[in-house]
Amino acid sequence: MSVARTWAVALTGLAGEIVEIEADVTTHTPEFRIIGLADKTLGEASRRVVNACENAELELPARRITVNLSPAGLPKHGSAFDLGIAVAALATGEVIRPEAISGTVHLGELGLDGRLRPIAGVLPAVRSAAQRGFRRVVVPAANRAEAELVPGIEVTAAVSLSEVARGHGAEVDVPEQEPVLRAARPAPRSEPGDLLDVVGQEEAVDTLTVAAAGGHHLLLTGPPGAGKTMLASRLPGILPPLDDEAALEVAALRSLSGEAVEHLVRHPPFEAPHHSATLAALVGGGSRSSKPGVISRASRGVLMIDEAGEVRAGVLDALRQPLEHGRIDIHRAAFTASYPARFQLVLATNPCPCGEFGVRGGECVCSPNAVRTYQRRLSGPLLDRIDIALKMNRVTHASGQGSVSSEHARERVVAARDRAARRLRGTPWRRNAEVPGAWLRREGPRIPRESTAAIDAALSRGAITLRAYDRILRLAWTLADLAGRDRPTANDLGRALFLKAGAER
DSSP states (O other), rough: OOOOEEEEEETTTTTEEEEEEEEEEESSOOOEEEEEBBHHHHOOOOOOOOHHHHHHHHOOOOSSSEEEEEEETTTOOOSHHHHHHHHHHHHHHSSSOOHHHTTEEOOOOTTTTEEOOOOOOOOHHHHHHHHHOEEEEEEGGGHHHHHHHSTOEEEEESSSHHHHHTTTTTTOOOOOOOOOOOOOOOOOOOOOGGGGOSSOHHHHHHHHHHHHHEEEEEEOOTTTTSSHHHHHHHTGGOOOOOOHHHHHHHHHHHHHOOOOSOOOSOOOOEOOOOOOOOOOHHEEEOOSSEEEEEHTTTSSSEETTTTGSSSSSSHHHOOOHHHSSSSEEOOOOSOOEEHHHHOEEEEEOOOOOOSSTOOTTTTOOSSHHHHHHHSHHHHHHHHHTHHHHEOOOOOOOOOOOOOSSSSHHHHHHHHHHHHHHHHTTTTSOOGGSSHHHHHHHHHHHOOTTTTTHHHHHHHTTTTSHHHHHHHHHHHHHHHHHHTSSSSHHHHHHHHHHHHTTTTTH
């Protein structure tokens, strides 16, 4: 009997590697062996396959079955290979036709009763298969909606192994079985509130609009009750809706995290981890396999870290690479995974441990040393990557509502981003925050020297770094885009310098 072949997908981060599943039989003592750098979970697939085939009344050859997962040097983990291993093994005994499975990707975990159990990561796996030219995939019934989000590939969803086998030509009865469903879905994310709820903070609302228009990172400093958290939570509501590519990426990251994905969500994600979150929770990872962390789940949206002064310095400093490169690379002995991390960062912090330092009408009980130590929790290199720093005070009146709605702010943001995208046509960038400083200073549209005089002087006397200088230029372009101007004016540069100066140490 010739070798039977089918396909599966090994996920490393958001990227998927196509794995060829080869099955062969030899006239030796009956045994079921899996080779090809499989982890413990995958190594146990032989028992799941044998029992599932027997309970589905599908006969495996009574000889030695060897299943090879190729490329052999690629680490493979998890139970998603069960279905592919089972159909390849059955094809060696001609229970199903080998040619029927040779061009199909099979994904799914097998229960001992032969039913298919849902798995995490179906969306990125099917997406990788489609990108490699495959046009048909078989998945568990509970993963149907998720797999069908990928265009250009035929999805077959099955309840059991016997149903899959009959679809490949096996003569087998398919019993009536209830499909294995996912665990209870998490509560849907609440919609972001409206900016009209933000009262008495007109400057903060305007600054938030600037941050949204250019994709700039933001630091909010102020006492408890000033509205930092409320303001930051409204940022996703004024960002443009996600396009198809971004929505698929967000859904794929949710799928890898084990969430149920049934449709594409168009509003940008919002993640707000507790200040006690560990480094692993923030960046993701694992010892044998990898899962995305909070910063990756916030990709294409907003990452808010409240009480930033309470977060351990090493945890916050882990944000520096993703802020600079838009991705997070996780290196382990057995694998290297890369996840997108194109988030907009909002840090919120009190001015001191008690929160009353420098607050009008407040009484700070912290020692001067405690205040200095607290304010230095945010390192210089991290603050250098923050575009806007805003100091907020408590609201002194509570009448009426805010003057700007989220809908109106979003219209301004979309118009400003469209203006920037037209200016940046022909480059890899679409938002001002993404543009390299060297391009702005040398190749991009030039700003008259008299307009940049203030920031040139600040740079020459060492008041700002060159990285801060570049961020001020980006901010100035955003201010010009919001105002509908072709180039930033001296006033735009001055305001950009003011917005950035609060993050300088």
